[in-house]
Amino acid sequence: MxxxxxTNERIKRTYFHHLKHADGKAEQTIRQIGRSIARYEEFTGQRDFKSFDQKQAVGFKDDLAKASMAPATIHSTLNDLKRFMGWLALQQGFKRAIRxxxxxxxxxxxxDVRAATAPADKAFPTLQMVERAIAAMPSASPIERRDRALMAFTAITGIRDGALVSLKLKHFDQVRKLVLQDPREVSTKFSKRIDTFLFPLNxxxxxxxxxxxxxxxxxxxxxxxxxxFPKTALSQDDNYCFKANGLxxxxxANASPIRTIFKDAFKSVGLPEFTPHRFRNMIVSEMYRRGLSVQEFKAWSxxxxxxxxxxxxxxYGKIGLEEQGRLVRAIGNPTLGGDNLDALIAQLTALKMIERS
Incomplete structure (x- = not known):
């Protein structure tokens, strides 16, 4: 290597500074963009960015395709590089070099864009699968009780694992059964405030x-x-090896231990291993199964x-293949008219999927 x-490193630092302070990009996003640019530099053999031309652009696309990368990854990598080159073309010393x-x-x-942006089918647990996994979890020690509570809490909130690791006791209102995800203290997506009541799933x-x-x-x-949900306390045994010692x-520091807890819980009962984020899909599937009204659907959303x-x-709302078939083949009124049509229009309008004329 x-x-x-x-020279490239200096201009990248300037660009990353611009992304953070002018565009307001998060550190994680900037790191991902940095990886995309680094892939391009590896392809060119660390040549100066001023050498960029259409031949390099086509060659880099071919190189990504040969690497057997996922279409979505190729798409995002190229978009990152396009934005960087577009910014670079406006900078002093690069205006004439980059067209x-x-x-x-x-x-x-x-x-290829359609293939890259098509929603992927993501496996997620059913409520029954979650119930089985949680029912089998031990609860004798404080650590075991914490792990079981983690699973149960995620199932009735759909909270992201980044927020899970940053929650404090004060963020749960016991009277209102409300989780207060304050972005000043809780790591929420896009740093937005999220107020989550416990879902009545189980x-x-x-x-x-x-x-x-x-x-x-x-x-x-x-x-x-x-x-x-505190992390596990560690101590040393007689052989100076670390062991779990309560809470x-x-x-x-991050959500990795939580994901392991979830995967192990499913694995222990012979089920596929799911991460906390897939619980959000499970909750949405329950929204469909329970036939929520438009107002209820909006509230759950x-x-x-x-x-x-x-x-x-x-x-999160793609209906599984079998459920799709059941709904399509369901015996019912062969025509959609009258009150049924009015009800459908009202629902779609409320969800802002169509506009009334």
């Missing part, structure tokens, strides 16, 4: 979680600023942190 190009028309050669074909889940909160407050003597009063019901429908 060739050494990094100092805007050459940047267009980083575009994918319409067919009374046992709610009891498990509320018992956990009681355990923290009355047995562990946790305060309001202590973590809702600490610290947050997990907001409870997940979605600003609009269309986000719920398009990002």
């Amino acid at each position: 060739k050494a990094k190009n100092p 805007i028309t050459d940047i267009d050669y980083l575009n994918l074909s319409e067919k 009374d046992a889940f709610e009891t498990i979680f509320l018992d956990w909160v009681d355990h923290l407050q009355n047995e562990e003597l946790f305060g309001q600023n202590d973590p809702l 600490s009063r610290e947050h997990w 907001q409870n997940l942190g979605h600003e609009g019901a269309m986000t719920t429908l398009t990002s």
